[in-house]
Amino acid sequence: EVQALQSPVAKALRDFLRKYTNKEVKGYEHIELDLGLDSLGKVELLSFIESSFGLSISEKELSSMMSLDKLIQYIEKHKEKKEIVDINWSAILKENKTFEIESTNLPFYIGRLLLYAFFKLYNSLDVEGAENIPKGPCILAPNHASYLDGFVIACSLPKEHALDTFFLGDEYYFRGKLRSLFAKLAHVITINLNKDLKGSMQKSAYVLKMGKKLVIFPEGARTRDGNLLPFKKGFAILSKELGIPVIPVAILGTYESMSIRDKLPKPAKIKVIFLEAIYPDGKSYEDITQETFESIKKVLERKGTAH
DSSP states (O other): OTTGGGSHHHHHHHHHHHHHHOSOOOTTSBTTTTTOOOHHHHHHHHHHHHHHHSOOOOHHHHTTOOBHHHHHHHHHHHOSOOOOOOOOHHHHHHSOOOOOOOOOHHHHHHHHHHHHHHHHHHHOOEEEOGGGSOSSOEEEEEOOOOTTHHHHHHHHSOHHHHTTEEEEEEGGGGOSHHHHHHHHHTTEEEEOTTTOHHHHHHHHHHHHHTTOEEEOOTTSSOOSSSSOOOOOSHHHHHHHHHTOOEEEEEEESHHHHSOTTOSSOOOOOOEEEEOOOBOOTTOOHHHHHHHHHHHHHHHHHHTTOOO
């Protein structure tokens, strides 16, 4: 194995993985299980392989060679060139891919009014900080405490921003005619983070480049216990590479109203606070991610809903 890991291809891959995971990399280790490479990491690895060795490997193909040894063997056999290039999200997001973004304004507008009436009467909905939402494209990044969060955000947005706002949703939940119709009516952009993260990031960038606003839940899943989950950095990559601000959004009360264990909402008070914009200038992906996390955490702790 020592011999195998001395080749230029092996050295380049090991250096990339070491830099990305901060771990020493052994040839037999599993890229996902041992090294902890997440979906974004896999896309960055594949882009690195493509730009450095002229070899395009799909996310599906990668899943059949998850040990470093197997990956090295495959690249050695099929590579077109060797020219080590740093991974470049800027290039990935600047690829001129176009996507069909379907939406309908009237049903969305009516749905918002009905939702607002419901949450106002049932949950005494209170909205603060709407003046922090800028004109033009931005990323709204809320905490994710409940199935209600998307609906609450949709009806809390000021009218002048609402029709230009879209929500990222996993296509798994919007399959079939009725659900895909709902996605269209509710301004949901469907993506598949597991099978096509690169395409999902490009689709998100496309929406923002069109001057729209995008709601992305950085936790990627609903909290189980009311505490914030770690934030994934996908939204920060979009913010930095497109030069677009992030508006952290603190949602309070939706966990108490309808946690992951509840079937129906309870009449707990709900509050939505749009916080001050975070601009990406001069910041790393990690800075933007951390700043957004801290901004929301501070509000949740002050209101006593995070530990």
